[in-house]
Amino acid sequence: MWFVGARGSVAVTAVAGCAAVTAGLLPPTGMVTETPPFVGSGLPALSSFVFGGHDTAGYPLPKKAESLAAAGVLPHGLPSAVHAELDAADAEIRTGGPLPADPRGDEELIAGFASDIAGFASRCGAARTVVVNVATTEPAPAAGEARLPPSSLYAAAALRAGCPYVNFTPSPGLRHTALRAAARDATVPHAGRDGKTGQTLLRAVLAPMFRQRALDVRAWSGTNLLGGGDGAALADPGAAAAKNAGKNRTLHDTLGSLPEGKVHIDDVPVLGDWKTAWDHIAFDGFLGARMFLQTTWQGCDSALAAPLVLDLARLLARAHQAGITGPLPELGFYFKDPDGGSSALADQYTALLGFAERLREPR
Amino acid sequence: MWFVGARGSVAVTAVAGCAAVTAGLLPPTGMVTETPPFVGSGLPALSSFVFGGHDTAGYPLPKKAESLAAAGVLPHGLPSAVHAELDAADAEIRTGGPLPADPRGDEELIAGFASDIAGFASRCGAARTVVVNVATTEPAPAAGEARLPPSSLYAAAALRAGCPYVNFTPSPGLRHTALRAAARDATVPHAGRDGKTGQTLLRAVLAPMFRQRALDVRAWSGTNLLGGGDGAALADPGAAAAKNAGKNRTLHDTLGSLPEGKVHIDDVPVLGDWKTAWDHIAFDGFLGARMFLQTTWQGCDSALAAPLVLDLARLLARAHQAGITGPLPELGFYFKDPDGGSSALADQYTALLGFAERLREPR
Amino acid sequence: MWFVGARGSVAVTAVAGCAAVTAGLLPPTGMVTETPPFVGSGLPALSSFVFGGHDTAGYPLPKKAESLAAAGVLPHGLPSAVHAELDAADAEIRTGGPLPADPRGDEELIAGFASDIAGFASRCGAARTVVVNVATTEPAPAAGEARLPPSSLYAAAALRAGCPYVNFTPSPGLRHTALRAAARDATVPHAGRDGKTGQTLLRAVLAPMFRQRALDVRAWSGTNLLGGGDGAALADPGAAAAKNAGKNRTLHDTLGSLPEGKVHIDDVPVLGDWKTAWDHIAFDGFLGARMFLQTTWQGCDSALAAPLVLDLARLLARAHQAGITGPLPELGFYFKDPDGGSSALADQYTALLGFAERLREPR
Amino acid sequence: MWFVGARGSVAVTAVAGCAAVTAGLLPPTGMVTETPPFVGSGLPALSSFVFGGHDTAGYPLPKKAESLAAAGVLPHGLPSAVHAELDAADAEIRTGGPLPADPRGDEELIAGFASDIAGFASRCGAARTVVVNVATTEPAPAAGEARLPPSSLYAAAALRAGCPYVNFTPSPGLRHTALRAAARDATVPHAGRDGKTGQTLLRAVLAPMFRQRALDVRAWSGTNLLGGGDGAALADPGAAAAKNAGKNRTLHDTLGSLPEGKVHIDDVPVLGDWKTAWDHIAFDGFLGARMFLQTTWQGCDSALAAPLVLDLARLLARAHQAGITGPLPELGFYFKDPDGGSSALADQYTALLGFAERLREPR
Incomplete structure (x- = not known):
């Protein structure tokens, strides 16, 4: 290698x-x-x-x-x-x-x-x-x-x-x-x-679940906290753009359209190689009942x-x-x-x- | 019907x-x-x-x-x-x-x-x-x-x-x-x-994710808060036993063994028909790095x-x-x-x- | 009035x-x-x-x-x-x-x-x-x-x-x-x-708790999701600046310095008047043990x-x-x-x- | 000593x-x-x-x-x-x-x-x-x-x-x-x-916040996951009773009455000395608007x-x-x-x- x-x-x-x-x-x-x-x-x-x-x-x-x-x-x-x-x-x-x-x-x-x-x-x-x-x-x-x-x-x-x-x-x-x-x-x-090691991994199983169950995802918001060199590099909006495009691709391809919501990547140096990703999903069920799913992923990137x-x-x-x-x-x-x-x-x-x-x- | x-x-x-x-x-x-x-x-x-x-x-x-x-x-x-x-x-x-x-x-x-x-x-x-x-x-x-x-x-x-x-x-x-x-x-x-309408629905997509990625799930704990008649009925340990057996079946079948952790079902009458399920998953990655996933599902049961x-x-x-x-x-x-x-x-x-x-x- | x-x-x-x-x-x-x-x-x-x-x-x-x-x-x-x-x-x-x-x-x-x-x-x-x-x-x-x-x-x-x-x-x-x-x-x-109705209200009780217990807050990150007119107005970086200054003031005044971490305010129109604020706090305890507190506040702004x-x-x-x-x-x-x-x-x-x-x- | x-x-x-x-x-x-x-x-x-x-x-x-x-x-x-x-x-x-x-x-x-x-x-x-x-x-x-x-x-x-x-x-x-x-x-x-090192510490600042703001706490539920000897000891209902009495005392004394909700203490040996406490609080605001606060505390007990x-x-x-x-x-x-x-x-x-x-x- x-x-x-x-x-x-x-x-x-x-x-x-x-x-x-x-x-x-x-x-x-x-x-x-x-x-x-x-x-x-x-x-x-x-x-x-x-x-x-x-x-x-x-x-x-x-x-x-x-x-x-x-x-x-x-x-x-x-x-x-x-x-x-x-x-x-x-x-x-x-x-x-x-x-x-x-x-x-x-x-x-x-x-x-x-x-x-x-x-x-x-x-x-x-x-x-x-x-x-x-x-x-x-x-x-x-x-x-x-x-x-x-x-x-x-x-x-x-x-x-x-x-x-x-x-x-x-x-x-x-x-x-x-x-x-x-x-x-x-x-x-x-x-x-x-x-695909964290937030997008989760999205790649959760988005199909919503689609298969015919639930209507209205907003999918996410925040990533990470340190290390990657946190600093991705705090640059240009560098983050490519990464977010990949994240959004998963949602768009699976759900058929992109729901509301943004993805943030924050540089938090004290976290070092550890990464925390929070996702908040607002979805509608039968007769428009509004529901929520939140996930918090705490992983070690390397x-x-x-x-x-x-x-x-x-x-x-x-x-x-x-x-x-x-x-x-x-x-x-x-x-x-x-x-x-x-x-x-x-x-x-x-x-x-x-x-x-x-x-x-x-x- | x-x-x-x-x-x-x-x-x-x-x-x-x-x-x-x-x-x-x-x-x-x-x-x-x-x-x-x-x-x-x-x-x-x-x-x-x-x-x-x-x-x-x-x-x-x-x-x-x-x-x-x-x-x-x-x-x-x-x-x-x-x-x-x-x-x-x-x-x-x-x-x-x-x-x-x-x-x-x-x-x-x-x-x-x-x-x-x-x-x-x-x-x-x-x-x-x-x-x-x-x-x-x-x-x-x-x-x-x-x-x-x-x-x-x-x-x-x-x-x-x-x-x-x-x-x-x-x-x-x-x-x-x-x-x-x-x-x-x-x-x-x-x-x-x-x-399968909430916590177990999530488990049915998350457990396969961990297995497919060869991650080692060490503990999977859960708490369900629900009101309505179901909360009161399932606060009875006997009634809860059948439900929990189903929840555990999903984990056991997918992961090959049942990780540590319990599932609680609490009767919280003021929540009425709304149900909150919190799951906490402790898993090990490469070289034993300990990581966590938490999910909170807020749904309307009916x-x-x-x-x-x-x-x-x-x-x-x-x-x-x-x-x-x-x-x-x-x-x-x-x-x-x-x-x-x-x-x-x-x-x-x-x-x-x-x-x-x-x-x-x-x- | x-x-x-x-x-x-x-x-x-x-x-x-x-x-x-x-x-x-x-x-x-x-x-x-x-x-x-x-x-x-x-x-x-x-x-x-x-x-x-x-x-x-x-x-x-x-x-x-x-x-x-x-x-x-x-x-x-x-x-x-x-x-x-x-x-x-x-x-x-x-x-x-x-x-x-x-x-x-x-x-x-x-x-x-x-x-x-x-x-x-x-x-x-x-x-x-x-x-x-x-x-x-x-x-x-x-x-x-x-x-x-x-x-x-x-x-x-x-x-x-x-x-x-x-x-x-x-x-x-x-x-x-x-x-x-x-x-x-x-x-x-x-x-x-x-x-002070949500995230900052929480910060005004949590930051003093950390200070009184002599715990060392290393990073305090937050994301706010809100719809209504306020979500759109605060998605404007200029408008958000004043609001974030207030949020940071609470941390700075209490902790003595501003820890790492950012605050995001996202416009999520489908949430209407309902607001979700996630806070992630990384702090060090005795002998440098790293610990975390997360809060999720789901409130109705009005x-x-x-x-x-x-x-x-x-x-x-x-x-x-x-x-x-x-x-x-x-x-x-x-x-x-x-x-x-x-x-x-x-x-x-x-x-x-x-x-x-x-x-x-x-x- | x-x-x-x-x-x-x-x-x-x-x-x-x-x-x-x-x-x-x-x-x-x-x-x-x-x-x-x-x-x-x-x-x-x-x-x-x-x-x-x-x-x-x-x-x-x-x-x-x-x-x-x-x-x-x-x-x-x-x-x-x-x-x-x-x-x-x-x-x-x-x-x-x-x-x-x-x-x-x-x-x-x-x-x-x-x-x-x-x-x-x-x-x-x-x-x-x-x-x-x-x-x-x-x-x-x-x-x-x-x-x-x-x-x-x-x-x-x-x-x-x-x-x-x-x-x-x-x-x-x-x-x-x-x-x-x-x-x-x-x-x-x-x-x-x-x-008072975790969940009750939080409750001792959050419960006064709700009371001072005249918000009506309807349910306060909690789950503690911990390993070590303490997890095993407190999985015994008798041992947990004394601990829970202390936790409830904080809520009762501050709020004037005990809201709905239970506290669980689970033995999760793989967590060792690390403790995770999840709290879910349902409260009513002006005109009965139902709101929620959730906290997750991940601490090292010792x-x-x-x-x-x-x-x-x-x-x-x-x-x-x-x-x-x-x-x-x-x-x-x-x-x-x-x-x-x-x-x-x-x-x-x-x-x-x-x-x-x-x-x-x-x-």
């Missing part, structure tokens, strides 16, 4: 967790690909994973892991127990970009990133490398911006290096208009975007995202091996803004099981 | 609502059978419905409707707008039983109830009569009680009268051990039990139940017409404790759509 | 409610001045009240009352029971301003408003007239705006007419810099601003505001009679942004009781 | 926390006696504290502290940083009782306990020893039980040893009828009972209790020094079921400040 954002909370949790599960220290809670329906799908073993990635930050991975343990994201003692694996991944992290006042143009950056990835693949002798974007959400591009945003540079580099690509963030990545043709004609499988990121790397690796190419709407289960398919989680789960079945076929 | 508990809130809301929807005064919100997938299934039109039933209470239906309007369950003005239909149903209500010190034995009661139903069918010239139990939940029978509880007397009467039967309550009805053979060999279709009761009457009537007999696990969508099938709402909805398809076949 | 915003929900609820309580139809729930500590303070009887006011809207009061009853704010049947009192108030409503393209200057408007108030006082023969602003919150003035906002025109008119004045809204009113000297030197009592508005009119009238002039920090109990004093509700209540005692003295 | 229940979570958190604060490792968050109003009251310094106590369990204190750190109650690293202080306290813990099949009678037990306390006082050379009960809540005594419950044996021992006594639990302690005269005539100060226990030890020690004897209603701020005084937190805080003032007087 090659992480874009390799020193971030999600990547470090994935690296540490993969090592912990491989060593039998902890169960693979939250990893869907470790459940019975995926037995026999030919997914690569967790023990076969090697990690590297790009990042613009420079602190060492073990130190980041310690700070995640202090925050309760990782169990105490885990960073030292998997110190060797963290060190190994740390040695395979390359400086990303573009850095401030970086003289390189887009093409030069893409080539450099692709070369970093290829070097990693060559050094570790992996059969294939899956590139996964877990970097902080980008601000929206300025109007008339001619250059590609970083997430799209990395996405282009993944394609150039012949690697399957996953965009777990709301940043454009492979969805940038300049990459549309490349994405469509890709000879590797790719999937995105914006991992602990929710990391196992899904490992799932996706396994699924994309196997898909690549099986010769599957292009976008994978069958993986909508994982995303707020998938490449197509139903917005209802139950349908998405059925599609995922079908995909597991498809991977099972001998090739 | 023949209601057991014909003067109760659910029945009166169904009668008033059926008239209001038929007259075009209000949309059929909450009626699943009025949604597109049911077009062409041959369900009887709402305008063709005639209502009667048993009850031990004596107040007139229009008066009950006025009290429901004062409580905000029915829109103001509706009781007077549908006064004629309420009066017509009122005229077809017969005294139920057994009343205190009733000298009649079980057989005599069953025969009397069956005769009441047959008389109604004959008077109104309906092609068929669906008997629906919406009476207050019964207390648990005393140990060694030899007589049938009222709900089972009515259920037996429905079978004897050759009528499809629905048990929308947690009372035993056709599930009583003494009626097991009769239920199995019934020449009419029947369905039950305990309508407004949630009445459209489902009308749905069921239509589905059972059509099934009867189509020659379908015995228990209908395909209707698990409507029940806490169905006659079989998955406990996940999405699966239950799929099964319901399959049933609608089956009814569509010409016979 | 002379209402600025006389056709709005708060004013109409106050008029209808005053009549209902006077007639003994309903108890004076929510009126603090009807509780034992105020006996003997010489407050004017509710039965002595006469109502008039300014408004720019034209629909009749009885019609507005019917719409409030349909929305569940007023009990059904009340509008017709107090039809005469609504009609009487309706006849005393004058067109406010400035209307679009109004040719009148500020001075002319103030003189006109003062003349309207004086005419009312003369016609109804009241000993005194209390002017109360319950109009929709104004947008923030444009930079460099030379003219007075409407709320300040009405406030100036009240002073000119020699009337006690209350500003129950976040609009500037008598707080406008151009009126500073007039407010300070007023020969009538006045009070403001921004009635039903919360109207009894307080009647309280204030009585208190200001009695203060005027007693020769008390200028701002009344003793009434901080009622306001988000009072004229001074503690921000803790318990202290404000003590100050209010002291004021009641002061009014008790014979003069 | 002499703890009854010296190996429990509260005691160990107090010992570790006192050491941490004394060493300047952490601020004294949650300790009310460390706030400005208590400067100059002559309270003993935290650095002067020495700890011992009774317990029937045998695991060592440092081990218990490690398990509290693993559960997130104590910061990681703290147990080793204060290992010496934990060891010192451990050495002063004596076996409590009565153990199963203990042959000793009540008098013999009391004498033994008093002798343990006196020995501790003599060894550590403390000017005085405050005995604080923080043991698990006792089950209700069987009818006709002639012997004293353990909490009362310890309380009697404290009096016999001439020590100030605090009962931080709902157990009878000094409130047992057999100790009534002893408590009244005690020549030492004593305080209780049942520390982190809430330990600083209050240290507060109480300091206050009782100083009171003893100042010659104050008997029950201390001025400390109602700390208790669910105090020895008298108002049930409103604001009044209780005022009384506490008055007590601090009284202690300030030179003696």
Whole structure:
């Protein structure tokens, strides 16, 4: 696995967790690909994973892991127990970009990133490398911006290096208009975007419930409180816009129209990696009786995202091996803004099981 | 339709609502059978419905409707707008039983109830009569009680009268051990039990979400606050036991085991027909990170139940017409404790759509 | 009483409610001045009240009352029971301003408003007239705006007419810099601003609790969902700014500094006059243990505001009679942004009781 | 300090926390006696504290502290940083009782306990020893039980040893009828009972708010989820009864009558020392408008209790020094079921400040 954002909370949790599960220290809670329906799908073993990635930050991975343990994201003692694996991944992290006042143009950056990835693949002798974007959400591009945003540079580099690509963030990545043709004609499988880990996960089961019961949702309001880098990034209205589009898509697709109500994303630094999402739903029942549902979701963002990121790397690796190419709407289960398919989680789960079945076929 | 508990809130809301929807005064919100997938299934039109039933209470239906309007369950003005239909149903209500010190034995009661139903069918010239139990939940029978509880007397009467039967309550009805053979060999279709209108509806979508995401649910606690007759009835631990069994069944079937936590049902008379259910779910994610989901559902019980009761009457009537007999696990969508099938709402909805398809076949 | 915003929900609820309580139809729930500590303070009887006011809207009061009853704010049947009192108030409503393209200057408007108030006082023969602003919150003035906002025109008119004045809204009113000297030197009592009816009321008891227990509040976030005119007005960031300043003042004054977190005010039209406020408080206890408190307040804005508005009119009238002039920090109990004093509700209540005692003295 | 229940979570958190604060490792968050109003009251310094106590369990204190750190109650690293202080306290813990099949009678037990306390006082050379009960809540005594419950044996021992006594639990302690005269005539100060750390703390500020605003509370329902030993102990209806009596007292005293609604205490072992309390309040406003407030309190029981226990030890020690004897209603701020005084937190805080003032007087 090659992480874009390799020193971030999600990547470090994935690296540490993969090592912990491989060593039998902890169960693979939250990893869907470790459940019975995926037995026999030919997914690569967790023990076969090697990690590297790009990042613009420079602190060492073990130190980041310690700070995640202090925050309760990782169990105490885990960073030292998997110190060797963290060190190994740390040695395979390359400086990303573009850095401030970086003289390189887009093409030069893409080539450099692709070369970093290829070097990693060559050094570790992996059969294939899956590139996964877990970097902080980008601000929206300025109007008339001619250059590609970083997430799209990395996405282009993944394609150039012949690697399957996953965009777990709301940043454009492979969805940038300049990459549309490349994405469509890709000879590797790719999937995105914006991992579904909290409020939208809930909406993907609650909205279908209201529709199936023919209840009339009148307003759906939400507030997200989160710290960490993501809280600060998403407090930027431009960055939040992409994320909220994904959230609203779930409601609109399922309910047929968008009810009243807004979604707020607040930066609350003291919450760190912990995220609280409150949803308030006003709906009408028979003869217009007004009713309400409220939900409060208190989750740890990295602990929710990391196992899904490992799932996706396994699924994309196997898909690549099986010769599957292009976008994978069958993986909508994982995303707020998938490449197509139903917005209802139950349908998405059925599609995922079908995909597991498809991977099972001998090739 | 023949209601057991014909003067109760659910029945009166169904009668008033059926008239209001038929007259075009209000949309059929909450009626699943009025949604597109049911077009062409041959369900009887709402305008063709005639209502009667048993009850031990004596107040007139229009008066009950006025009290429901004062409580905000029915829109103001509706009781007077549908006064004629309420009066017509009122005229077809017969005294139920057994009343205190009733000298009649079980057989005599069953025969009397069956005769009441047959008389109604004959008077109104309906092609068929669906008997629906919406009476207050019964207390648990005393140990060694030899007589049938009222709900089972009515259920037996429905079978004897050759009528499809629905048990929308947690009372035993056709599930009583003494009626097991009769239920199995019934020449009419029947369905039950305990309508799924709030907390368990939510659990039927949330529990599958946790399972599909491989999250480890450690504790699921719940408190229900409700007034009306149901609050008082369910404050009785015996009566609550049947209801809680249904709620726990959903969790156990979906999660594979029952997590820690209890369910409370509190009688809070000032809430009247309005019900508040709080659920608190403690779950573990990747590497054991502890997270929480809380839900608060504020619903109007009768407004949630009445459209489902009308749905069921239509589905059972059509099934009867189509020659379908015995228990209908395909209707698990409507029940806490169905006659079989998955406990996940999405699966239950799929099964319901399959049933609608089956009814569509010409016979 | 002379209402600025006389056709709005708060004013109409106050008029209808005053009549209902006077007639003994309903108890004076929510009126603090009807509780034992105020006996003997010489407050004017509710039965002595006469109502008039300014408004720019034209629909009749009885019609507005019917719409409030349909929305569940007023009990059904009340509008017709107090039809005469609504009609009487309706006849005393004058067109406010400035209307679009109004040719009148500020001075002319103030003189006109003062003349309207004086005419009312003369016609109804009241000993005194209390002017109360319950109009929709104004947008923030444009930079460099030379003219007075409407709320300040009405406030100036009240002073000119020699009337006690209350500003129950976040609009500037008598707080406008151009009126500073007039407010300070007023020969009538006045009070403001921004009635404390929901989220801030809670904060005024919860923030002192945290402080008294030496718990360290790290973040206090809030979301308000409301419809009605107020939701739309406060969705304007400028209008919301004044309101949020009041909310934050309570936290800052009590906690000594402002914790992390934002307050959102969302316009959700389908909620009508009903308001939902969610607060999420992250605090640290002994040895840094992180804990949380969440509150959800579901209230009816007009039903919360109207009894307080009647309280204030009585208190200001009695203060005027007693020769008390200028701002009344003793009434901080009622306001988000009072004229001074503690921000803790318990202290404000003590100050209010002291004021009641002061009014008790014979003069 | 002499703890009854010296190996429990509260005691160990107090010992570790006192050491941490004394060493300047952490601020004294949650300790009310460390706030400005208590400067100059002559309270003993935290650095002067020495700890011992009774317990029937045998695991060592440092081990218990490690398990509290693993559960997130104590910061990681703290147990080793204060290992010496934990060891010192451990050495002063004596076996409590009565153990199963203990042959000793009540008098013999009391004498033994008093002798343990006196020995501790003599060894550590403390000017005085405050005995604080923080043991698990006792089950209700069987009818006709002639012997004293353990909490009362310890309380009697404290009096016999001439020590100030605090009962931080709902157990009878000094409130047992057999100790009534002893408590009244005690020549030492004593305080209780049942520390106010969560739901009741909230109720002590919310109930006065409703009363001061003349709002009509119709129902107040609550559910507590907690693990640890306390969850199991309070799942026993008898043990819960005393606790609930304290909770209801707050509502009854403040509101004038007890509204509808129940309080549940559920044992949810996976929550460990973390406690979640949900309250649902239905209240009526002006003209009968029905409104709701819900609160969810997620706290760490030991982190809430330990600083209050240290507060109480300091206050009782100083009171003893100042010659104050008997029950201390001025400390109602700390208790669910105090020895008298108002049930409103604001009044209780005022009384506490008055007590601090009284202690300030030179003696």
